[in-house]
Amino acid sequence: MQAVTLVLQATTMASPSAISFDEFFRTYRAPAVRWATALVGSHAVGEEIAQDALAAVGNKLAKVDDPAAYLRRTVVNRAASWHRSNARSMRRERRAVAGEPSVYTQPTNEMLDALQVLPYQQRAAVTLRYWADWTDEQIAAALDCAPATVRVLLHRGIAALKKEIDR
Amino acid sequence: MNEHGSQPEPGDDEVIDRLRSALDEVHSADASAPMPVSASGRSTSNGRWFAIAAAVALVAVGVAAIAVNRGRPAPGSTDSLTATTTIEPPTTVPTVEEIDPNWFELKLADFTAGPLRTEACCPPMPAPGPATVMAWGDVNGLDHGALLLTATPKLDGGEPQLDWKWLMMPDDRANTLISEVVPGSGLPYVLPSQSMQLIGNGLEGIGNLRSQTWTNGTGTVDITVGDYRGQLAVLSGTTEPMIIAGRIAWRVRRDGVDTVVWQTPDGRWATVFISDALASREDEILAAIGPVDVGPDLTMPSTSITTPSTDPASSTVVLRGAASVIDSGKGPMLANVLRSSLPPQGGDIPIDGFDWSMVDDEQTVGGVTWTERWYTFTGTWDGTTFHLLEPPIAYVPVKGGPAPDYTPTPNCTEADLMPLLDSLQAAIQSPALHISTSAGIQAGGRCDADVTAWFDSDALRAALAPFGDQVRVTYLFEPLHR
The missing domain is CATH 3.40.1000 (Protein Transport Mog1p; Chain A)
Incomplete structure (x- = not known):
């Protein structure tokens, strides 16, 4: 199918034009989980975000020219939403347990802790560039900024990580 | 790294390495990673069976x-x-x-x-000793490909002669895999490919x-x-x-x-x-x-054997495909994409012979248990229930080929689409028959629809027959033929 002028979906699970939903899901599920995990620092949350993003993009396969780029952007946006929601949730929990002895601890990783303090755009830039191997242009498209801005984010992100783990 | 370029500065490399290690650790349970392979080449998801x-x-x-x-x-x-x-x-x-x-x-x-x-x-063998034989199988099943190696030692102690054979895979894939094989430190040879796992290692004829x-x-x-x-x-x-x-x-x-x-x-x-x-x-x-008769506690799957039937819904056709599993209180069911509520919802096909010890990432919330990942399931479908024949293995995505080409048929309009979808929905009502339906107008005005289905079946074919070649069908589970 070379061009689709109209697609009506009978269910929430759409099937496709140039690529089928199944093919899309099979091809991009693992990378999407990897990207999302990098952005949120949790494999379980990354899986959830990736699943949602795949379903969202899968519904629009017939309408988008570059499903992979659209998926990258969707994952980055949903991870940003999760960070915002998680930050609110963590603030609520901190208030709720203030002064209470902690009954649960989990192993910590210095680098993951350091990543937590980075602004989301810096975190996204360094993890997607150095772990997920995205190009500056791909990161720029997903973050909706210029490639030059990505390079600035990378510079500041790495500097912030250095500073954080040197503390 | 300077602020206007991506080139790392001294000291950046260490930070980047630590970043990669930390994220590797987080991601170590990646769904795309093949299951760890034991010395016998079996995955850990087979733990209970083993x-x-x-x-x-x-x-x-x-x-x-x-x-x-x-x-x-x-x-x-x-x-x-x-x-x-x-x-x-x-x-x-x-x-x-x-x-x-x-x-x-x-x-x-x-x-x-x-x-x-x-x-x-x-038994003792005369020099230069027996050949080493090794076999690697595709992680999605032997029918997706196997690579066989015979390494014959030489009398002068030189490098063994390597002879290759491959089954059920194209020559170019085999040649690529062969180029990746390297001598191992524990095993004689190692194939460091995520798509293949060691299934056999021994001495030829011994x-x-x-x-x-x-x-x-x-x-x-x-x-x-x-x-x-x-x-x-x-x-x-x-x-x-x-x-x-x-x-x-x-x-x-x-x-x-x-x-x-x-x-x-x-x-x-x-x-x-x-x-x-x-x-x-x-x-x-x-x-x-x-x-042999092993008693009630160790009974293996029933003794039966059939050659593949031509009836796609026959319970004797071995099918393989990928899915999640969810149990919302009605027993474990195969699910395509789980709806992302908490707990999630979904599940279409009851699965028999499955228990949660076969997977390692199940979660339970509010009485609902499900797997986050997809697994590859092999078994038969009797029209109602999927009967598992082997423990599931972690699903590894395989990139499909290009989308097929279709000849446009002119004169389809937007007004034609909704009746087409309505008719399709009415024809296929059972969730066991299909997963999704969509329709669109292609370039040239062709009016057609896509159906994604769990399995091929006479019932599905009958339901779709009135639509002729307007409908394309993609099956999640396919017969184990090649």
């Missing part, structure tokens, strides 16, 4: 050792190192067979069992082996079970999948002999050879081969 098999094997080996030693000359005699030991056929069912799900027998009244023979590994011959005066049926010693090498381009003793097997007819090869629950390899004189009874004989 626990049973290992326990059984330990008892069997112990009892077998007693039985073998009784039939052996006293230690120190000249025959004590003989590699082949013969045990007279018992007049009653021997203890060793009562508890061994990894041994098989021919259950036909007109056949007489010969002596049970055991070969111990490994290794622990049990064998028995059944005769009926017309021909012979030989059954062997043992270490990997190159059993897969008998397969060739005409190989067909089938089920024997409840397990997936591979069948080939060559030089007048019907040969079937399969992997036993404990990871060893079994073969059946049927002589040409019994050609007219091959299917009957294969159907009568099953594990």
Whole structure:
């Protein structure tokens, strides 16, 4: 199918034009989980975000020219939403347990802790560039900024990580 | 790194390395990673099966050792190192067979069992020694490809001669995989590919082996079970999948002999050879081969064997596909994409023979248990329930080929689409028949629809028949043919 002028979906699970939903899901599920995990620092949350993003993009396969780029952007946006929601949730929990002895601890990783303090755009830039191997242009498209801005984010992100783990 | 370029500055590399390590750790449970492979080449998701098999094997080996030693000359005699030991056929069912799900027998009244023979590994061999044989199978199943290596040592101690054979995969993929094989430090050779796993490693024609011959005066049926010693090498381009003793097997007819090869629950390899004189009874004989009676607690899947049926909904067609599993209180069900509420919702196909010990990422919230990842399931579908034949393995995505081309048919309008979708929805109502439906107008005005379905079936074909070639169907589970 070379061009689709109209697609009506009978269910929430759409099937496709140039690529089928199944093919899309099979091809991009693992990378999407990897990207999302990098952005949120949790494999379980990354899986959830990736699943949602795949379903969202899968519904629009017939309408988008570059499903992979659209998926990258969707994952980055949903991870940003999760960070915002998680930050609110963590603030609520901190208030709720203030002064209470902690009954649960989990192993910590210095680098993951350091990543937590980075602004989301810096975190996204360094993890997607150095772990997920995205190009500056791909990161720029997903973050909706210029490639030059990505390079600035990378510079500041790495500097912030250095500073954080040197503390 | 300066602010206007991506080139790292001194000191950045260490931070980047630590970043990668930290995220690797977080991501170590990646759904795309193949299951860790044990020395026997089996994945950890098979743990429960192997626990049973290992326990059984330990008892069997112990009892077998007693039985073998009784039939052996006293230690120190000249025959004590003989590699082949013969045990007279018992007049009653021997203890060793009562508890061994990894041994098989021919259950036909007109056949007489010969002596049970055991070969111990490994008799002394003249220099330069036996060839090493190794086999790697696609993580999605042997029908997706297997690579076989024979490494023949040289008398002068030089590099062994490597001979390759591949099954059920294109030449270019085989050549790529061969180029990736490197000498190993523990194993003789290692194939560091995420798409393949080690399924066999041994010495050519040598290794622990049990064998028995059944005769009926017309021909012979030989059954062997043992270490990997190159059993897969008998397969060739005409190989067909089938089920024997409840397990997936591979069948080939060559030089007048019907040969079937399969992997036993404990990871060893079994073969059946049927002589040409019994050609007219091959299917009957294969159907009568099953594990020995192992009692109610260790019962293996029922003894049944069929060649693949042409009826797509037949419960004898072995199907393979990827899905999640969810149990919302109605028993485990296969699910395509789980709706992302907490707990999630979904599940279309009841699955029989599954338990949660077969997967390692299940979660439970509010009484709902589900897997986050997809797994590859192999089994049969009876029109209602999917019957699992093997433990599921972690699903590894495989990139599909290009989308097929369709000839546009003009004159479809937007007003034509909704009736098409309505008709499709009315025709396919069972969630067991399909997953999704969509319709669109293509370039040139062709009006058509896509249906994604769990399985091919007569019922689905009948439902879609009125739509002709307007409808394209994608199946999540496909027959184990190649």
